[in-house]
Amino acid sequence: MDTYAVVGNPVTHSKSPFIHARFAQQTGKIMHYIPLLAPLDGFRQTVLDFRKNGGKGMNITVPFKFEAYALATRLTDRARAAHAVNTFRFEAEEEILGDNTDGVGLVRDIEINLNFPLAGKQILLMGAGGAASGVILPLLQQQPCLLAIANRTPEKAVILQQQFASHGPIAAGSYQDFAGQRFDLVINATSASLHNELPPIPPDLFHGTALAYDMLYSSRLTPFLELARAEGVEHLADGAGMLVEQAAESFLLWHGIRPETRIVISQLRDELRRHAP
Ligand SMILES: NC(=O)c1ccc[n+]([C@@H]2O[C@H](COP(=O)([O-])OP(=O)(O)OC[C@H]3O[C@@H](n4cnc5c(N)ncnc54)[C@H](OP(=O)(O)O)[C@@H]3O)[C@@H](O)[C@H]2O)c1
Structure with a gap:
């Protein structure tokens, strides 16, 4: 039987095995x-x-997406742009094809599943790791008014800004640099929620924010989503939809079939509730 895996550290929390089992059943x-x-x-x-x-x-998955980029012997265009890889396909003659499906997964979840068009929006992306770099180009391709990147280590955000500057309006800095600015959408692409921590978000950052999106998925609100709710953000979303959408894109690369995602997102939510601590 063909075997696939999700590799990471930590990895026991991953629901990718659950999702791919549902896709396999479906197809x-x-x-x-x-x-x-x-x-x-x-x-x-x-x-x-x-x-x-x-x-x-x-x-x-975390924290190996940059190492995966370096290990791939061939890259898709979107992985090359991201400098980060979340999918390998092992091919003949020791070739390893590296792809990045995170960006398309996030954009599909926000625009299609959550019905939140990105064109003309002010977006704040928190984090400058493998997940953040994978989603920058697909976000810019939706023509937001601004994509700002804030990171605990601001130098890494600035490197991403320079890397993608020719693709659209992009700013970078520390969290404090964006205090007082208004964002329609705030995305948490840090791994802080994995450790039940919060990025150093300045007060009132969510003023005027319509959607707060945490890439981490969980049966309960993450500290980031708790804070967004307390500051009056109406729409809150975790990364369950993104996870299923990026997985569907990987499944397509491996098997040539794109599975139905909506039903699997709802199965994943049931599964998360069933295993809630
Ligand atoms: N739903 C999905 O489909 C999906 C897909 C991809 C990733 N994710 C999630 O996205 C998150 C990031 O993954 P990754 O691969 O980008 O990880 P990564 O490459 O290790 O990067 C981690 C990022 O988080 C920042 N960070 C970590 N702890 C922090 C804290 N306490 N306060 C502020 N910033 C902190 C780091 O800042 P420094 O640069 O300053 O260290 C860095 O920017 C993980 O939680 C992962 O599970 C979800």
Whole structure:
């Protein structure tokens, strides 16, 4: 049976195995999809061992998306633009195709599932890691009025700004640099929620914000979404829809079929509720 995996550290929280099992059921594909914990200094070896043992493809999660970019021997255009990879397809002659499906997953979730058009909007993206860099180009392609990137280490946000400056209006800095500005959409692409922490968000940042979006998914509100709610943001969303949409795009790359996502998003929400702590 063909085997696929999600590799990360941590990885036990990942619902990718659940989602791919639903996609396989829906499309009649016979496949096995497992979580794979890689040591922080052992990503490359973990991937190569998995492929040697017959693995066909992988999803890559926190914190390995930049290392995955470096390990790929061939890249899709969107992965090359992102400098980050979340999907591998193992090919003949030791080739590893690297793709990035995070951006298309996020944009589909926001524009289609949440019915929130991005054109003309002021967007604040928090974080400058693998997830953030994967979504910048697809967000800019929707023609927002501004895409601002705030990061705890502002230098990393500035590097992303320089990388994507030719694709649209983009600003970068520390969280404090954006205090007092109004954003229609605030996206948390940091891994702070994974550790139940909050990025250093300045007071009143959510003033005028219509949608707060946390890429992390959970059965309850993350600290970021709690704060957004307390500051009066009407629409709150976690990353469950993005996760399913990016997974569907990976499934398409591996199997040539795009599965239905809405039903799987609702199955994932039920699953998260069932396993709520
Ligand atoms: N729903 C989905 O489909 C989906 C897809 C992709 C990722 N994600 C989620 O997105 C998150 C980020 O993933 P990643 O791959 O980008 O991770 P990453 O490459 O390790 O980057 C982590 C980012 O978070 C920032 N950060 C970490 N802890 C922080 C804190 N306490 N306060 C402020 N900033 C903090 C880091 O800032 P510094 O640069 O200053 O260290 C960096 O910008 C994870 O929670 C992941 O689960 C979800």
